[in-house]
Amino acid sequence: MPRQDWPKGQARQACCLLLATLALPAGAAAQTLTMGVGSPVSSLDPHYHQLRSNSEVSQMLFDTLIVSDAQARMRPGLAESWKPLGSDGWEFKLRPGVKFHNGAPFTADDVAFTLERIPQISGPGASFNTHVRPVRGVEVVDEHTIRLRTSGPNPLLPIYFSQVMMLSRQVHANAATADFNNGKLAIGTGPFRLVSYTPGDRIVVARNGNYWGEASHWAQVNYRFITNSGARMAALMAGDVDFIDQIPTGDMERIRKDERFRVAETTSLRSMYITLDATRAGKVPLLTDNAGAPMERNPLADPRVRRALSLAIDRPTLVGRVMQDMAVPTGQFMPPGSYSYIPDLPVPAPEPEAAKRLLAEAGYPQGFQITLAGSNDRYMNDARVVQAVGQMWTRIGVRTTVEAQPYATFIGRATRREMPAALLSWGNSTGEVSVLLSSVFSTVDAARGRGAANRIQYSNPAMDRTLEEAEVELDDAKREALLQEASRIVIKDGAVVPLYIQKALWAMRAGLTYEARVDERNDPNGVRPARP
Missing domain, CATH: 3.40.190.10 (Periplasmic binding protein-like II)
Known part of the structure; x- marks a missing residue:
């Protein structure tokens, strides 16, 4: 400045x-x-x-x-x-x-x-x-x-x-x-x-x-x-910085064994998911038939197609190989044990053959072409995640082009609805799911402050009513049940595909300590000299 x-x-x-x-x-x-x-x-x-x-x-x-x-x-x-x-x-x-x-x-x-x-x-x-x-x-x-x-x-x-x-x-x-x-x-x-x-x-x-x-x-x-993960890690190793966040997952084992450093980690409240532009009736940018021609009918508007894309994703493999176990696979928006988590909603199992059958039933036996976009500098392994999901979709016949860009560019394009599928995220820093539902999935109503981050114009009146009922329910147990039901409605519609809950990771020189925060916040007041 x-x-x-x-x-x-x-x-x-x-x-x-x-x-x-x-x-x-x-x-x-x-x-x-x-x-x-x-x-x-x-x-x-x-x-x-x-x-x-x-x-x-x-x-x-x-x-x-x-x-x-x-x-x-x-x-x-x-x-x-x-x-x-x-x-x-x-x-x-x-x-x-x-x-x-x-x-x-x-x-x-x-x-x-x-x-x-x-x-x-x-x-x-x-x-x-x-x-x-x-x-x-x-x-x-x-x-x-x-x-x-x-x-x-x-x-x-x-x-x-x-x-x-x-x-x-x-x-x-x-x-x-x-x-x-x-x-x-x-x-x-x-x-x-x-x-x-x-x-x-x-x-x-x-x-x-x-x-x-x-x-x-x-x-x-x-x-x-320091947006580059390798450069951030190198700065810590060289002593140029005392503390870093978002440790590259490939470096976790090495840094844990290095006595010069200390690691802090916890399962965060950050949900990573893919949005599908299911609300357009006609042509969708970057979504074509196999010859590369724009499609008059939006295949993502068909719930069978959306279900197929979800079934094509092997979440445990995504977490194990790409995230190297620094995440928790999920089919919802909150981590286990948190308020408004849905205990009886399992992680979807990968079913590529079932996905192919659903595509055929929907009228796309040969699939189509789609672009999946994401950032390459915002979340742990974000570019690698979109690449892996793109490969899984291609295997069921949905030929996927991957675009990974700096977040500042990507988020503007996502807001303008310039891509049919996008890897997005929400950190549930309030400890429950209501703000995510209100901001990302409520029917857009600027006057009421609803749907402020609803980039796909998703709308389900049943979800809106359930969420609004939850927001005025004073009984904690009843409110939690309503929030769970509102989440179920969104997940069942399939316009969003939950992938995993990200872990929050920090590393610091051995003379420091940090209380890992579920909201992922970097708090300098939480960094303190370690006791001898």
């Missing part, structure tokens, strides 16, 4: 932070953490794009009312407590004495402002409007008490608010996304202050000495974007 673009006050602040770091005694180098991460951010605006990499950087600079711990359990954040108001709202008691980086106090009016701002911000993907749409009214009771009214019971609202970063009306009233990216208004209440941001390269933050919570062990964090 060019320093000449900063306001004088903030430029002086950044300069002082850098000078202070340089002036530290030699032992203070131990207070600098350098992280190498695989996923860059699309913006420092915390409301621009509901993306895991964006959110983890946002949580360095900003705070949420409620925080999610390493196991996705809710803990007090900027709100010390919260309680339901009968059946139509929630009251939050805010933590007193919290200040933004520039000294402005955090109050209930800032919560109200944040709720006003989010619907006005439009990014390239899923919107945070999904999280705030249940709020129908806001009552600022006093500086540290706010009441959020809903049109009926909404037991999930506190969970949603664990994802919503709070801004200041005083600081951010007219803030544009560019004002965050150039550093001018990247001002929050979080544990770190922004020092510099070089898009595509790194973010440097410094400890916020006035943070309301536990002070970070690290005086400075260098957060480097």
Whole structure:
């Protein structure tokens, strides 16, 4: 970020932070953490794009009312407590004495402002409007008490608010996304202050000495974007970084045996799946007959074809050979043991001969040609996964061309529906499946914040009704049953093909430790010196 673009006050602040770091005694180098991460951010605006990499950087600079711990359990954040108001709202008691980086106090009016701002911000993907749409009214009771009214019971609202970063009306009233990216208004209440941001390269933050919570062990964090897995691993081995995420699966055995390093891992809440553009009635881009001519009828609109494509995939082999067991094969969206997981829904067994019969029944005995697209720099082995699935589809007669591109290019094309099949993902960071169903599979309704990431225009009124019923059900057991039923409806329709639940993997030098997080978040405060 060019320093000449900063306001004088903030430029002086950044300069002082850098000078202070340089002036530290030699032992203070131990207070600098350098992280190498695989996923860059699309913006420092915390409301621009509901993306895991964006959110983890946002949580360095900003705070949420409620925080999610390493196991996705809710803990007090900027709100010390919260309680339901009968059946139509929630009251939050805010933590007193919290200040933004520039000294402005955090109050209930800032919560109200944040709720006003989010619907006005439009990014390239899923919107945070999904999280705030249940709020129908806001009552600022006093500086540290706010009441959020809903049109009926909404037991999930506190969970949603664990994802919503709070801004200041005083600081951010007219803030544009560019004002965050150039550093001018990247001002929050979080544990770190922004020092510099070089898009595509790194973010440097410094400890916020006035943070309301536990002070970070690290005086400075260098957060480097290293999207190439091999380069990221090499940086760790060479000592250029202290900590990396998304360990290349082929390196897991080697690094586990190397005493210079330590590994942290857990089964994450990230579901990997393939979407099929089943809603177009006519011609679909990059889907042709075997002669290469566009097809007048969309074969993906036939449930038998979609079922055939799912049966062609050998999920255990995909996980074992491509992911090298760093994932869990699945036929649904949540990992075993989590809330809203469906215990009696087994992993689909591969049945290539049955898949061929279904294609013939649907009128495609010789198959057709299709393009399967995905990223090549976002998720573990993403390019290898689309290649493997493409080979499995080709074996049943659906000749598959694979396109693996940088995520920034791929996700724009997927949003514009430029490919018939795409490897996509959702991290269920709230610990249950409701936000995935609402954002990815609800019938698109921008006014209600539904279907914000529904890239295939999927729509099933039965799923919509079931999900909406779940969202207002106060009984946990009944709500879980409704969420399971809504998931079953989507899976049965077959417009999405679940593949596996990704594991979250980190490696670090042996002198450090990290509590593995199911939400995959890279949290510098969670990186600590290992006890002797």
